[in-house]
């Protein structure tokens with residue numbers, strides 16, 4: 288039997304929601320969702336190394352906003368994998384972040400997914416697909432998608448996944464905001480806005496992803512994907528951070544095929560027609576000064592995957 292490694296590094300991608308529909312809120316306070324996720328080429332790398340005692344360090348983008356204790360999703364993931372496993376012991380976790388924190392791109396979920404896969408490999412646990420999915424869903428609704436990657440439909444709380452029939456590669460431009468948005472706060476704001484219109488949170492229609500988007504993805508038709516992009520949380524994110532509207536206008540003026548707030552925001556996601564168009568969009572967004580940072584990415588990309596051996600941190 289091959290010996291187990293001393294350290295494992297796993298890379299996990301950020302996500303964008305091409306469509307995010309928010310349905311009725313249940314008794315436990317969660318909303319039924321129907322969403323289409325796509326994993327994009329912005330990554331966090333998580334290294335899990337055998338150590339004398341448990342520790343967690345974070346470097347990179349927004350590192351100062353990430354908890355370094357047991358509440359970190361990567362830490363919780365390692366604990367979940369180790370439970371009941373005889374070879375599990377203390378580990379030093381290091382996270383190299385490039386995904387914005389509280390940016391609506393599932394950065395914490397990516398770290399949780401990466402740590403699940405890393406701990407599994409470090410200790411030779413041999414988690415099957417369904418057990419990995421169970422542990423991922425236990426960490427958070429977006430974690431199963433961070434494990435899976437690609438393009439997928441999420442229902443339930445977003446954790447019941449089915450791969451989407453999708454062709455093509457998509458060029459994305461992301462405009463980050465210097466101030467994060469808390470996901471629960473954005474959902475609460477949506478409920479408030481709906482209540483103002485006389486719509487009760489518990490009596491929303493059951494959400495279903497739009498046939499127009501599924502057809503566009505099947506055809507690999509970026510223009511039609513852009514037209515079909517939609518996010519029910521956008522009005523709530525804009526209500527909490529009104530200046531995001533300026534960012535969306537600039538993307539529109541520069542001919543983005545589609546432009547929406549990503550997930551619960553505040554990151555704004557723009558679909559470009561080509562590599563060159565993405566460069567132009569990124570330059571225009573940067574020059575306008577509306578965003579704290581602008582990044583290009585491609586999607587879809589795979590979910591959490593082992594990159595060490597081959598890379599040490």
Ligand code: ATP
Nearest residue numbers: 359360388389390391392393394395396398470550
């Ligand atoms: P989502 O898109 O899934 O709603 P998000 O991208 O908006 O999430 P995250 O970056 O996942 O937000 O962070 C949300 C909060 O989770 C942070 O403010 C932080 O307190 C906590 N958190 C726990 N673990 C991590 C982690 N590894 N990286 C970032 N944040 C983490």
